[in-house]
Amino acid sequence: xxxxxxxxxxxxxxxxxxxxxxxxxxxxxxxxxxxxxxxxxxxxxxxxxxxxxxxxxxxxxxxxxxxxxxxxxxxxxxxxxxxxxxxxxxxxxxxxxxxxxxxxxxxxxxxxxxxxxxxxxxxxxxxxxxxxxxx
Amino acid sequence: xxxxxxxxxxxxxxxxxxxxxxxxxxxxxxxxxxxxxxxxxxxxxxxxxxxxxxxxxxxxxxxxxxxxxxxxxxxxxxxxxxxxxxxxxxxxxxxxxxxxxxxxxxxxxxxxxxxxxxxxxxxxxxxxxxxxxxxxxxxxxxxxxxxxxx
Numbered sequence: 001x002x003x004x005x006x007x008x009x010x011x012x013x014x015x016x017x018x019x020x021x022x023x024x025x026x027x028x029x030x031x032x033x034x035x036x037x038x039x040x041x042x043x044x045x046x047x048x049x050x051x052x053x054x055x056x057x058x059x060x061x062x063x064x065x066x067x068x069x070x071x072x073x074x075x076x077x078x079x080x081x082x083x084x085x086x087x088x089x090x091x092x093x094x095x096x097x098x099x100x101x102x103x104x105x106x107x108x109x110x111x112x113x114x115x116x117x118x119x120x121x122x123x124x125x126x127x128x129x130x131x132x133x134x135x
Numbered sequence: 136x137x138x139x140x141x142x143x144x145x146x147x148x149x150x151x152x153x154x155x156x157x158x159x160x161x162x163x164x165x166x167x168x169x170x171x172x173x174x175x176x177x178x179x180x181x182x183x184x185x186x187x188x189x190x191x192x193x194x195x196x197x198x199x200x201x202x203x204x205x206x207x208x209x210x211x212x213x214x215x216x217x218x219x220x221x222x223x224x225x226x227x228x229x230x231x232x233x234x235x236x237x238x239x240x241x242x243x244x245x246x247x248x249x250x251x252x253x254x255x256x257x258x259x260x261x262x263x264x265x266x267x268x269x270x271x272x273x274x275x276x277x278x279x280x281x282x283x284x285x
Contacts, residue, residue, distance in 0.1 A: 001174045005200040008155065008228060012271045021271070024245040026230075027146045050230070051151035053200055057271075076272030078225040081155060081202075083173075098171030124159045124168070124204075125223030 001091060002083045006131050007047075007054030011067045011079040015059040018076075019046045022057060026050055033058075039110040043067055054082070080117075080127040088114045088132040095130070107132070147232065147241040153278055154194070154201045154229040158214050162206035166193050169204060173197070177204070186255040186262050190214055227264065227274035235261050235279035242277065254279065 012018035019030050030046035033056070038045070042062030048055040058079065060067040070079050085091045088107045096102060101122035107114040118128035159165035170176055177193035180203065184192070189209025195202045205226065207214040217226055232238040235254045243249070248269035254261035260280040267274045 002172070002197075004198050005152065005155070005202065008152070010271060010273055018271045021246060025147055025242055025247060026149050050149060051199060053152040055152075074221070077267065078228070078273055081225065095172060098168060100168075100172060118172075120224070123172075124157060124165050126157055126225055128172075 001087070001094075002085055002130070004084050005053055005081070006084040006129075007056050007082040008078060009056045009058055009080040009082060009129070010077065011070045012057050012059050012076050013071055015044060015046065015057060018057045018059070019048075022048055022055060026055065030057075034111075037111045039108050039115050040065060056082075080129050082129040082131055085130045085132050088116065088130060091130060092116055100128075145241055145244065147238045147245070148234065150231040150233060152200050152228065153231045153280075154203050154276075156192075156203040156205050156226045156229065156276075157224065158217050158226040159204050159206050159223050160218060162191060162193065162204060165204045165206075169193075169195060169202065173202065180205075184258040186257040187213055227276050229262075229276040229278050232277045232279055235263060235277060238277060238279075239263060247275075 023030050026048050028048045030048055033045040033047060035044060042065040043058055043060050045056055045058035058067050062068055067079060092102055095118060099122055101119040103117035103119055107116050113134040114132045116130050120127040166177055173195050175195055177195045180192040180194055182191055189207050189212035190205055192203055192205035205214055209215060239249060246269055248266040250264045250266055254263040260278060262276050262278045265275045
């Protein structure tokens with residue numbers, strides 16, 4: 001099941017400018033995200049934590065990435081909502097039962113745990129990420 | 136305790152991510168789907184809840200944060216215009232502040248542009264929306280909640 005709102009991913013063009021602005025307005029210092037911390041290659045980012053919710057600023061210079069394509073077609077903005085789950089494989093079945101189209105048939109591994117994505121067409125225009133952090 | 140010699144505060148006080156609001160066309164269909172995904176039932180938000188007329192919604196509380204769905208039958212409302220131009224999706228993120236007038240000044244000093252000069256009243260307190268062009272494409276609502284009385 002979904003236990004909490006894990007984060008909000010914002011796609012930006014100029015990562016340094018966005019980090020500067022959001023760090024100032026949120027009053028928190030960024031943690032820079034390493035490329036290997038993303039489930040997909042070609043991304044760079046920073047995390048600003050606000051009372052347990054991660055505001056993730058992400059940019060990409062690689063035209064193959066979904067972040068790059070999103071910024072090209074829609075401009076900067078909220079790219080994805082991230083939710084923490086406690087049993088990803090089982091939760092994926094439940095999500096599919098209520099009509100969520102998952103991006104991958106199986107959970108994907110990344111440095112922080114396991115993840116899958118829900119397609120925005122099946123989620124009223126919102127791309128969702130379901131994360132089960134490794135203990 | 137007030138110290139008159141203390142310098143004026145420069146850092147906005149962002150307490151938490153209060154809410155993430157998603158604009159949808161069919162509220163009932165979205166409520167059904169999100170209830171299934173989030174595994175909980177929403178609180179209905181009537182038109183009187185909102186700072187702007189012509190809106191209706193539902194809110195799923197998730198710990199200290201929430202996910203809201205908001206729809207509109209009024210073609211002139213900000214939500215209807217958002218749906219018209221961008222389609223369904225995340226409309227804004229609400230951040231809780233503790234002193235909205237002071238925080239507006241501090242935020243303006245950090246380059247945040249607001250859509251109104253003053254906060255607007257809504258059912259839970261006061262709110263001011265910042266323009267997405269000043270926030271890398273994200274519309275942010277800064278919300279000061281009324282003190283809870285119980």
